[in-house]
Amino acid sequence: MGRVLAVIIWIITLLSVLLFVSGKWWFPTAISEHAPALDRQFMITIVVVGIAFTAAQVGLGWMVWKYRATGSAADRATYSHGSNRLEVIWTVITAVVFIALGVMGQSVWASLRLHDAPAGSYSVEVVAQQFQWNFHYAGKDGKFGRTDPKLIDDSALNFVGLDSADAAAADDAVTATLAIPVNRPVELRLRSKDVIHNFWVPQLRFKQDLVPGMEIKVHFTANKVGKYELACAELCGQLHFKMKSYMLVLPEEEIQALQALPQDQFQARMAELLAKYPLPTYQ
């Protein structure tokens, strides 16, 4: 019985490790500046996790293989209540490794979240609702028009409550697709009209909740032109799984040209761009 258990534990361990190192399934290729550091930290961590997992399972298998009862009453186990020295050694080693990982695991976080977006960032207001994304662009003047929840009227397609009386709103555009420039810091100002949603593009390697009653600012720099799927990653109700949009990462001149268009042409141009760029291929 002990040998069978040992072999099964080892086989499970081997198959688990193989599944991870097979490379058949992994992160989609990253397209943000901070992502390589995050992926590196993930690799370091998963190697530590893999070693600890394998060592513990192999050790457990070895114990049950080796220390089976023999059936002889005279043959007894080793009488030991433990070893303070061993306790100190493994406590210190794990504390150092785990806390070191924990401290290392703050660097990407700190670079993304502890300071504001750099000056000159491209800003977009993101307003989520059940089960739709709205992206509010400042237009040519670079100024967002005033918005007010009282002015929201979904049936009139004023999804974000844009105040048409505000001069800054005149050139603003609101679409269901996110378009951002490549290689330039982007700031998203995240809001929600109803419940909590979550902004997530897997290739960007970050998530952020959109919380009603709050405006949460996040920033990042995308470094590869293309079209990417944008998902909601916080349970928001019945059609949560369908709350999908796309993020277009565009060359600077394309974003400038888009930005200069009035609202009606903006929408049409966005549709053309969506058709122009294919999704990444997933093997």
Place this chain on the structure above:
Amino acid sequence: MSVESHEGVHRHPAPTSFIRKYIFSVDHKVIGIQYIILALVAVLVGMTMSLLMRLNLSWPPPHSWPILETLFPTGAPGGVMTPEFYLSLVTMHGTIMVFFVLTTAPQGGFGNYFLPIQIGAEDMAFPTLNMLSFWVTLVGFIVILLAIFAEGNQSVGQWFAALGPSFAGGSGTVGPIGGWTGYAPLSALGKIAGPGQGAGMNLWVISIAIFCVGSLLGALNFITTLLNMRTKGMSLMRMPLTCWAWFTTAVLALLSFPVLLGGGILLLLDRIAGTSFFIPSGLYVSGLLSGTNPNFPLHTGGSPILWQHLFWFFGHPEVYIAILPGMGATSHILSTFARKPVFGYRAMVFAIFAIGLLGFFVWGHHMFISGMSPYSAIAFSVLTLSIGVPSAVKTFNWLGTLWGARIRFTTAMLFALGFVSLFVAGGITGLILGQSSLDLAMHDTYIVTAHFHLVMGVASIFGMFAALYFWFPKMFGRFMNEKIGKLHFWLTFIGVYAIFVPMHIMGIVGMPRRYASFGEYEFLRTLHPLVLLVSVAAIITITAQLIFYFNLIWSVFKGEKAGDNPWEATTLEWTTATPPPHDNFAGVLPTVYHGPYEFAVPGAPKDYVMQTEAEADVPSGNGHNGHKH
């Protein structure tokens, strides 16, 4: 410290009527079995729900399961599950499993039955309170089951609607949509926020509030009993590790459930009394602005994140409430069948304490991306990683206990060994998820699902299987069938790995939790073979549990008869009759002379020395043997 035995304080005569003996019993043993039966019923419901979820994920619409239409005409019209039906399964599966399985059987069940016996007491300190805690918990369970009918059945739903606008039901689900975490404002807004947000959500909140009360009563009882009612010689450091685990669990429950209770009451007030604890101003839901329509009254000034703080301040300790008793049972059973003292008993006690204490300072790791201060995320993250240290210490000590052992491979031992394997497999990925940077990518994907199912769900359940196979002979006077038990172990052990290891990979690719279907996203298409593998493994593993239920029921009546100490174990439950009499020790409380795990003592006549055997039996000077008085 001398330990008084409080005779007379708690003594109550053995009941004679059937109702007082088996239904409204104040006997901790009967109450323990009642809790276990509750968990066995609840886990069937929860497991069936996971089976339905797997069917929907692997054979998504438009695939039709005609049986589903028969069972759920509104939830699965044409045999195709609606997304709201799926999401209500997610919510109810989580709620039933976490509250009514993982919090009842380990603590209310086995703790209730064995804590008083293991410390040499005749009953709990407050037997009537103990009875109440079970019946309150049962009411909570009935209320959560009501949510199924209130939402799933049109006529029941209409009846609930008569209670008020927030109670409208009958949305064709099996309960609310909100996940077991019930994040506000989705959970606070009421019917306007979509299906399941009426009667189902109200009943969900009420059920959890009732459950909190039941757990609080239980926790008070456990703490008082353990501190005051230990028998002569049962110093704290001579207690079995099970007792330390149940005690620490009770302290966690005492400190965390009131917070959830308070949060639940506030949430209910937001829903039915027009308050705004968790609902901010200016919300625009389903085409209506807050305050402009009688269906959507004015809300102003609430904080959605406040709910998350209140919930997770409870929710993280809850993880340890679920698993600490499993750790205790595993330590106890490993030592017994390794025929060897627990390695590092003191370190194990300190590790339990450290886990319990640190467990109160890490709730923010569920909220890194919630919009709370990014600085607090750093503190929560580093504290979270440090909670891995006492967890690792426990694992090392379990391996140390096996080192040099003479292992007897009973079914109970196999499940205890399985616990160690699964605890490592599930716990170790906490090193990934606890890092704020990595959580940016990993949050709310299937790697989270895999992590907490392995460690909090499956490992805890393995601890309970080990406990049940181990203590069943004491509880019922008969063994569970070992051959069937071992078959149950092999299928379950391999099965749960096949279910949950691939889920890690799905999470790395980026598959989000709580999606009714993955068909919308190109980047998830490559995962379909793994999704299918998981579903097939889940179907086999869930079916294998029928073997366990058969073994359980069959063994109660037909199992091989067991003596008083069939496993040659050392602690007090094995010194009394099988099954134990009403007052546990037939009027004579035992006196304790040794620590709990004196196996393989050199020079002793047998390879185990019971806690009640006279002092002279254990040679001195070999290791530390608890405090001697």
